[in-house]
Amino acid sequence: MVSQATTESILIADDNLVDRTILSKIVRQSGYSVVQAKDGVEALELYAQHSPRIVLLDALMPRLDGFAVAREIKNSPAGEFTSVVFLTSLTAADELASCVNAGGDDFLSKPYNKVILQAKLRALQRVQDLHSKMQQQSSELRKHNVHLVQEQEAAKAMFDSVATRGFLDAPYINYLLSPLAVFNGDVLMAAPTPRETLMLLLGDFTGHGLTASIGAMPLSEIFYGMAQKGFSVSDIVHECNRKLNSILPIGYFCCAIVAELDFRKQTINYWNGGLPPGFLIRPGAEATVTLEPEHLPLGVLPSTRISVVPKVIEAHPGDRLILTTDGIIEAQNLEGEQFGYERFAEEIAEPHEKCIEHLLAEVQEHMGEQSRDDDFTMAEITMQSPETAQVQFDSKSLEGELGADVWRSTYELRDCSLKQFNPLPMLVRLLMHCPSLNAHVGDIQIVLSELYSNALEHGVLGLDSTLKQSATGFQQYYEQRAARLESIKGSVFFEFDCDARQPEGILKIRVTDSGDGFDFRQCGGPNAKGNLGYHGRGLSLLSDLCHQVQHEGSGNTVSAEMHWETGH
Amino acid sequence: MSVSSNIATDGNSLVIQVEGRFDFSEHEAFRQCYELQGNKPDRFVVDLRQTSYLDSSALGMLLLLRDYAGGDEASVEIINCSQDVKKIFSISNFDQLFAIH
Amino acid sequence: MSELSNEQDAVANAAADLDRQALAELQDLLEEDFVGLLEEFIDSSEQGAADLVEHIELLNYDALRRGAHSLKGSALNIGAPNLGARWSALEDAAVENATMKQLESLLQPARIELEQTTDTLRKEFFSG
Numbered sequence: 163m164v165s166q167a168t169t170e171s172i173l174i175a176d177d178n179l180v181d182r183t184i185l186s187k188i189v190r191q192s193g194y195s196v197v198q199a200k201d202g203v204e205a206l207e208l209y210a211q212h213s214p215r216i217v218l219l220d221a222l223m224p225r226l227d228g229f230a231v232a233r234e235i236k237n238s239p240a241g242e243f244t245s246v247v248f249l250t251s252l253t254a255a256d257e258l259a260s261c262v263n264a265g266g267d268d269f270l271s272k273p274y275n276k277v278i279l280q281a282k283l284r285a286l287q288r289v290q291d292l293h294s295k296m297q298q299q300s301s302e303l304r305k306h307n308v309h310l311v312q313e314q315e316a317a318k319a320m321f322d323s324v325a326t327r328g329f330l331d332a333p334y335i336n337y338l339l340s341p342l343a344v345f346n347g348d349v350l351m352a353a354p355t356p357r358e359t360l361m362l363l364l365g366d367f368t369g370h371g372l373t374a375s376i377g378a379m380p381l382s383e384i385f386y387g388m389a390q391k392g393f394s395v396s397d398i399v400h401e402c403n404r405k406l407n408s409i410l411p412i413g414y415f416c417c418a419i420v421a422e423l424d425f426r427k428q429t430i431n432y433w434n435g436g437l438p439p440g441f442l443i444r445p446g447a448e449a450t451v452t453l454e455p456e457h458l459p460l461g462v463l464p465s466t467r468i469s470v471v472p473k474v475i476e477a478h479p480g481d482r483l484i485l486t487t488d489g490i491i492e493a494q495n496l497e498g499e500q501f502g503y504e505r506f507a508e509e510i511a512e513p514h515e516k517c518i519e520h521l522l523a524e525v526q527e528h529m530g531e532q533s534r535d536d537d538f539t540m541a542e543i544t545m546q547s548p549e550t551a552q553v554q555f556d557s558k559s560l561e562g563e564l565g566a567d568v569w570r571s572t573y574e575l576r577d578c579s580l581k582q583f584n585p586l587p588m589l590v591r592l593l594m595h596c597p598s599l600n601a602h603v604g605d606i607q608i609v610l611s612e613l614y615s616n617a618l619e620h621g622v623l624g625l626d627s628t629l630k631q632s633a634t635g636f637q638q639y640y641e642q643r644a645a646r647l648e649s650i651k652g653s654v655f656f657e658f659d660c661d662a663r664q665p666e667g668i669l670k671i672r673v674t675d676s677g678d679g680f681d682f683r684q685c686g687g688p689n690a691k692g693n694l695g696y697h698g699r700g701l702s703l704l705s706d707l708c709h710q711v712q713h714e715g716s717g718n719t720v721s722a723e724m725h726w727e728t729g730h
Numbered sequence: 731m732s733v734s735s736n737i738a739t740d741g742n743s744l745v746i747q748v749e750g751r752f753d754f755s756e757h758e759a760f761r762q763c764y765e766l767q768g769n770k771p772d773r774f775v776v777d778l779r780q781t782s783y784l785d786s787s788a789l790g791m792l793l794l795l796r797d798y799a800g801g802d803e804a805s806v807e808i809i810n811c812s813q814d815v816k817k818i819f820s821i822s823n824f825d826q827l828f829a830i831h
Numbered sequence: 832m833s834e835l836s837n838e839q840d841a842v843a844n845a846a847a848d849l850d851r852q853a854l855a856e857l858q859d860l861l862e863e864d865f866v867g868l869l870e871e872f873i874d875s876s877e878q879g880a881a882d883l884v885e886h887i888e889l890l891n892y893d894a895l896r897r898g899a900h901s902l903k904g905s906a907l908n909i910g911a912p913n914l915g916a917r918w919s920a921l922e923d924a925a926v927e928n929a930t931m932k933q934l935e936s937l938l939q940p941a942r943i944e945l946e947q948t949t950d951t952l953r954k955e956f957f958s959g
Contacts, residue, residue: 178875178904178905180868180875180908180909181904181908183861183868183871184860184908187860187861188860220904222897272907272908273853273907273908273909273910273912274908276856366786368787368789368790413793413794413797415786415789415793417786417822435823436822455820455822455823458823458824459822492783492785498782498783500814
């Protein structure tokens with residue numbers, strides 16, 4: 163019946179030879195081997211030698227009684243579980259209680275009854291089996307846990323390398339980023355841009371741990387990649403939102419503020435999606451400006467549905483920009499009272515040498531014994547003059563090498579690809595390989611996009627721009643555009659000619675469409691910068707950004723020429 | 731359990747009450763409240779009268795409910811918000827996605 | 832009470848009242864070791880009883896209690912419940928720190944019971 167127990171041994175400790183002999187017989191008949199001890203001391207010695215999983219102990223024995231033996235066995239550090247059964251004819255309740263207190267798992271009273279004893283042994287064996295199964299599972303769990311911790315540490319190393327990177331070492335940036343768990347959901351990034359401005363991103367992902375950190379990887383790639391290529395706050399917000407919306411499951415998002423500090427123009431461009439208001443604290447009596455959250459967090463809605471238009475505020479040298487996630491504000495004391503936004507505003511308003519340390523001390527005082535349950539993340543940036551800001555952008559760091567200064571390239575997009583593919587991001591990237599052009603990425607985007615939509619809509623699709631002048635026409639225009647795109651045939655041909663040698667760079671862009679063109683000579687004479695007298699085609703905007711813009715050929719080619727200082 | 735739900739008297743709205751802290755620990759309970767309904771109700775009402783605190787994972791759970799209820803066409807109302815809870819909704823701009831009272 | 836009447840019965844009967852079924856089972860269990868076990872029981876019980884006399888003289892309650900406890904256990908196991916009850920009464924009296932007189936009055940019938948038990952066992956199971 164207990165067949166698998168044949169190799170198991172049971173320790174029997176009883177000073178009475180008669181009782182011990184009877185019990186040993188019964189136990190052997192049940193399929194166990196027996197180790198016999200005649201007193202408590204011997205019992206412990208034999209226990210150490212044989213490590214039996216079941217011990218049958220007489221309560222009263224010479225040298226060391228059964229209670230002491232049981233206590234010793236139960237406290238032994240070995241991971242295995244030992245069942246202790248007291249052999250007793252004790253009947254008083256307090257004596258039975260001392261057996262239990264000493265760690266006894268069961269009793270067996272004299273006279274021994276074979277049937278009862280064997281039933282008890284089977285029950286104890288089941289407990290043993292259950293226990294060893296649990297031991298096995300818990301050792302597997304421990305292994306898994308070790309593995310998980312290792313993975314988390316690797317992830318933390320990766321996360322930390324992206325969460326706080328770039329320009330955060332600048333002397334006018336102070337920040338606090340304290341991890342709650344192995345890693346937290348807060349990210350703080352800063353990067354200089356080719357415009358010699360400072361781009362900042364403070365983000366707070368939903369949740370903690372791995373889920374919170376997953377989104378941080380693409381976010382940091384996008385942020386640093388785009389910031390150093392000179393993309394604007396709107397572009398960065400748009401792309402971050404698009405990416406997070408497409409990769410994060412529903413319910414996960416990132417509250418974030420993206421801000422561009424322009425030390426030359428003395429402005430801050432910011433977009434706040436779901437973070438607590440930031441503060442711009444001005445020295446003296448001037449009122450503090452708050453950077454209110456006006457948008458949903460990144461990743462909640464598709465990019466077509468969010469506004470990425472940033473706000474602009476003036477910021478002068480000495481002004482302090484303070485950004486924080488909700489951790490500090492929501493820090494609770496034992497009574498559940500939050501530190502609160504008002505107190506936060508009050509504490510940071512006073513000029514303080516070590517504003518962050520001061521605030522952290524206040525928060526910890528408020529919390530008292532309460533353990534923190536969110537991350538404390540904040541950043542304080544003191545506005546600088548262009549000279550002290552030293553956001554010197556090292557264009558050589560871009561795409562590695564020196565980049566291409568003198569080059570020509572053409573690119574043609576045809577037929578259905580005109581419907582399916584937007585060539586502009588790719589073309590902008592191509593142009594950004596010329597380092598000194600990075601400072602002008604905004605202008606280049608506008609110029610390219612105007613040229614392309616002109617070629618596509620009025621050239622290939624043959625849409626009449628005068629339609630757009632009335633409200634009904636506007637609607638009609640876009641209906642036609644959509645309808646004609648469906649069966650689009652034709653091409654748009656780009657030519658680039660770049661020479662960025664000193665002292666002035668020149669970029670020539672020619673865009674030719676497969677459309678019929680028009681008689682641009684009849685539509686007003688050339689103006690100072692070219693022949694864009696004709697306003698209907700929306701190209702006049704370009705004349706502000708370009709050295710020269712003009713129609714060529716049969717009116718289906720527009721060429722634009724941009725000039726800039728190369729400065730090296 | 732601190733999340734409970736019942737069908738309102740009009741028979742078409744599911745009212746979900748959250749008591750105490752509304753955070754990640756309520757994730758399963760909250761989801762089951764609406765997913766285990768036999769017929770999908772037309773309207774969802776989240777009653778936060780008894781909610782003392784709400785964190786960003788609670789916002790995430792509300793987004794999941796909104797998605798379940800039909801995304802942009804969803805009718806999800808959040809009622810009886812305390813001042814603190816209202817502030818969280820206004821900072822995150824979730825009032826753009828939910829009718830918050 | 833009931834113990835008292837048992838006592839009178841035991842004194843009245845020359846042959847001890849043994850649990851026959853228990854003895855049969857023991858015989859079955861121990862096979863050729865059975866007689867050896869009975870010898871051990873008799874020897875250790877007689878030695879144990881002699882020790883108790885000494886413990887009572889010295890009023891060593893702890894040793895008395897342990898000794899009676901041990902005697903009780905083997906009596907019960909061997910199939911001699913009456914003898915077990917005698918030792919048990921003595922064990923209880925030791926726990927309660929009874930007077931020497933009380934203890935002696937309990938020891939006496941226990942020793943008689945033991946004697947009868949060993950006589951009976953010898954008669955029934957010892958062939959030589």
